[in-house]
Amino acid sequence: LAENDQLVLGIDLGGTKILTSVINPQGEMLSRDHSITPAAKGPEGVIQAILASSERALMGASIGLDGVSAVGVGAPGLADTEAGILYTSPNLPGWENVPLRDILQERFKKKAFLINDGNAAALGEYYFGAAKGISHFIYVTISTGIGGGIVVDGKILKGSRGLAGEVGHMTIADEGPLCHCGNRGCWEALASGTALAKAAQKRIETGAETAILSYAEGRIDKVTAQIVQTAAEKGDSIANELILKAAYYFGVGLANLVNIFNPEMIVIGGGLSNMGDRLLKPAYQVAEERAFNRSFRMVRFVRAALGRNSGVLGAAAFAFDEMKRAGRRRSAEATKKG
Amino acid sequence: LAENDQLVLGIDLGGTKILTSVINPQGEMLSRDHSITPAAKGPEGVIQAILASSERALMGASIGLDGVSAVGVGAPGLADTEAGILYTSPNLPGWENVPLRDILQERFKKKAFLINDGNAAALGEYYFGAAKGISHFIYVTISTGIGGGIVVDGKILKGSRGLAGEVGHMTIADEGPLCHCGNRGCWEALASGTALAKAAQKRIETGAETAILSYAEGRIDKVTAQIVQTAAEKGDSIANELILKAAYYFGVGLANLVNIFNPEMIVIGGGLSNMGDRLLKPAYQVAEERAFNRSFRMVRFVRAALGRNSGVLGAAAFAFDEMKRAGRRRSAEATKKG
Numbered sequence: 001l002a003e004n005d006q007l008v009l010g011i012d013l014g015g016t017k018i019l020t021s022v023i024n025p026q027g028e029m030l031s032r033d034h035s036i037t038p039a040a041k042g043p044e045g046v047i048q049a050i051l052a053s054s055e056r057a058l059m060g061a062s063i064g065l066d067g068v069s070a071v072g073v074g075a076p077g078l079a080d081t082e083a084g085i086l087y088t089s090p091n092l093p094g095w096e097n098v099p100l101r102d103i104l105q106e107r108f109k110k111k112a113f114l115i116n117d118g119n120a121a122a123l124g125e126y127y128f129g130a131a132k133g134i135s136h137f138i139y140v141t142i143s144t145g146i147g148g149g150i151v152v153d154g155k156i157l158k159g160s161r162g163l164a165g166e167v168g169h170m171t172i173a174d175e176g177p178l179c180h181c182g183n184r185g186c187w188e189a190l191a192s193g194t195a196l197a198k199a200a201q202k203r204i205e206t207g208a209e210t211a212i213l214s215y216a217e218g219r220i221d222k223v224t225a226q227i228v229q230t231a232a233e234k235g236d237s238i239a240n241e242l243i244l245k246a247a248y249y250f251g252v253g254l255a256n257l258v259n260i261f262n263p264e265m266i267v268i269g270g271g272l273s274n275m276g277d278r279l280l281k282p283a284y285q286v287a288e289e290r291a292f293n294r295s296f297r298m299v300r301f302v303r304a305a306l307g308r309n310s311g312v313l314g315a316a317a318f319a320f321d322e323m324k325r326a327g328r329r330r331s332a333e334a335t336k337k338g
Numbered sequence: 339l340a341e342n343d344q345l346v347l348g349i350d351l352g353g354t355k356i357l358t359s360v361i362n363p364q365g366e367m368l369s370r371d372h373s374i375t376p377a378a379k380g381p382e383g384v385i386q387a388i389l390a391s392s393e394r395a396l397m398g399a400s401i402g403l404d405g406v407s408a409v410g411v412g413a414p415g416l417a418d419t420e421a422g423i424l425y426t427s428p429n430l431p432g433w434e435n436v437p438l439r440d441i442l443q444e445r446f447k448k449k450a451f452l453i454n455d456g457n458a459a460a461l462g463e464y465y466f467g468a469a470k471g472i473s474h475f476i477y478v479t480i481s482t483g484i485g486g487g488i489v490v491d492g493k494i495l496k497g498s499r500g501l502a503g504e505v506g507h508m509t510i511a512d513e514g515p516l517c518h519c520g521n522r523g524c525w526e527a528l529a530s531g532t533a534l535a536k537a538a539q540k541r542i543e544t545g546a547e548t549a550i551l552s553y554a555e556g557r558i559d560k561v562t563a564q565i566v567q568t569a570a571e572k573g574d575s576i577a578n579e580l581i582l583k584a585a586y587y588f589g590v591g592l593a594n595l596v597n598i599f600n601p602e603m604i605v606i607g608g609g610l611s612n613m614g615d616r617l618l619k620p621a622y623q624v625a626e627e628r629a630f631n632r633s634f635r636m637v638r639f640v641r642a643a644l645g646r647n648s649g650v651l652g653a654a655a656f657a658f659d660e661m662k663r664a665g666r667r668r669s670a671e672a673t674k675k676g
Contacts, residue, residue: 024550037622078630078632078633082472087632088632126565136497136498150598152490153490153491153493155491157490157599157631158600158635159474159599159600159601159602160474160601160602160633160636161600161636163600163630163632163633163636164598164599165598165600166598166600166630166633167597167599169597169599169630170508170594170597170598171510171590171593171594172489172509172510172511172512173510173512173513174510174511174587174590175511181408181630182627182628183593183628183629184628225543229588243409244390247500249512252509252512255509255521256508256509256594259504259505259507259508259600260488260502260503260504260505260508261495261497261502262496262497262498262499262500262502262503262504263497263498264497287522289521289656290509290520290522291521292501292507292519292522293503294416294426294501295497295498295501295504298498298499298501299498310477335599
């Protein structure tokens with residue numbers, strides 16, 4: 001990925017947490033700082049928190065800013081890799097057209113690179129995780145929402161400006177529920193943790209006989225995907241039914257990815273993937289029923305290997321990658337000028 | 339694409355027609371033979387027809403087989419580009435796991451290359467048509483079915499074994515009509531010409547007041563997408579309504595492609611694209627409402643430029659491409675050994 005002695009500062013900006021780390025080309029994290037995203041404070045407050053976390057990560061690795069070659073930042077939402085702008089982010093209120101890359105570049109006086117968080121996580125799994133050596137795969141994260149990143153020929157599929165990979169916002173039920181993105185029946189609106197929690201709340205409101213509420217302090221607003229999982233584990237049949245329905249929708253979307261991409265592998269990460277077989281087995285079954293047989297048989301479904309670190313490791317990998325590309329471009333130009 | 343004096347025999351095998359042509363690297367067709375696919379005769383009969391058509395194309399260009407460097411064949415269905423096998427083809431009865439590439443290679447004593455027809459058409463438009471110089475685009479053909487090809491970084495997205503690009507078989511309505519592929523609610527099952535014809539037949543059967551039948555010799559089984567179009571042009575309101583519904587579904591699928599791929603361009607080909615604004619304008623509008631604003635604004639929607647020749651030109655381009663790649667591999671190996 002890079003010269004052995006280079007280091008990069010990786011930043012994983014999430015809607016609820018910021019993770020920063022000093023990372024080497026082998027994917028070793030020399031330090032790791034984890035803090036809360038002060039999302040309500042808007043861009044300036046969040047950027048201050050990023051800077052503070054970065055300082056702690058550098059200190060943790062016993063280096064200064066001069067010890068890193070670049071900064072790689074992964075962020076949720078529509079991240080334009082070319083312009084370095086985060087256009088909009090559903091989980092970061094007030095973020096509209098923020099030139100995050102240039103802001104960080106100026107504060108750090110270091111080359112910085114911006115990438116979407118799902119794409120970052122895909123790169124993380126590609127270089128250091130479950131998809132090492134797999135040239136064609138899709139990373140899907142299923143948690144609050146559904147995100148992802150697509151790797152084609154060993155490179156992240158960026159599309160025109162880095163906005164590709166929004167698999168969570170493909171319509172799988174054209175008349176389905178409204179998604180916060182403005183569309184209807186998105187994969188994310190039907191199969192994510194939020195969708196599962198909403199479906200559970202609805203069932204409870206309509207009087208279903210279920211113990212789910214008892215795991216949520218009796219408060220319907222405290223029902224989460226995690227709570228539904230707990231109820232299912234205790235044998236609650238409504239909870240199990242709800243998870244099966246989410247699994248069904250998750251499988252419908254997986255089948256789409258199989259048919260469109262004929263991938264070698266689909267890597268599943270995110271909080272809900274920890275449900276394991278309860279969610280994933282029925283989802284794979286639905287995908288098998290719906291996708292082309294031939295294409296389905298070529299895919300390996302595997303769980304992500306890097307857990308919460310896939311994003312920060314991928315953001316660092318992206319920075320290494322981009323520096324290398326820039327280096328190659330420079331040397332090609334030098335040869336030309338000769 | 340290749341040395342200027344090289345020629346390739348391009349073959350576009352369709353469910354209803356075979357098109358063969360001798361093609362140079364500039365995309366000029368030195369000859370063109372068009373014949374009917376004897377689909378009912380099964381693989382052997384169809385292959386005989388391909389050989390006969392190829393001979394006529396070679397004669398038309400006043401050359402023999404020694405005048406071409408290779409053969410490129412585009413075929414409908416699941417075409418494994420690595421193994422050269424056509425696994426299955428909805429429009430070619432009896433074709434199961436046919437090693438079409440090797441069969442042609444043996445009969446012609448020439449290097450042959452097999453590619454899916456939608457992928458071939460995408461390559462055709464990339465090298466010689468509407469998408470010249472566009473590195474990230476999607477070709478979508480809307481006719482009997484919906485097919486396509488995806489170009490990433492100037493190369494066809496093949497996936498694991500060349501089966502990628504089956505955009506017509508992404509689910510957009512999970513409880514929608516059964517598709518011949520076995521899935522439900524595929525894009526193709528809702529927005530293709532076949533889907534439009536079926537929807538019209540259903541409306542007629544349930545007693546809708548429409549003049550559609552009068553354009554189909556009064557026979558419901560003769561109602562096609564073309565007939566619906568004719569009725570719409572004459573002001574039939576049910577026909578117009580049916581086209582608007584197909585356009586709606588077409589737009590839902592386009593939005594998916596915009597969100598997943600962030601393409602620079604979407605090229606629309608196939609018979610139904612000739613409906614023009616009547617179909618495409620409302621479809622683009624639906625796509626705009628459903629896709630991410632930012633991604634939608636980056637896409638140019640354009641009509642295919644090569645008409646019925648996109649497939650055969652693309653099959654030839656694929657052969658040129660693959661030969662070039664093989665040449666590069668050989669010279670790299672020679673350098674290594676050197």
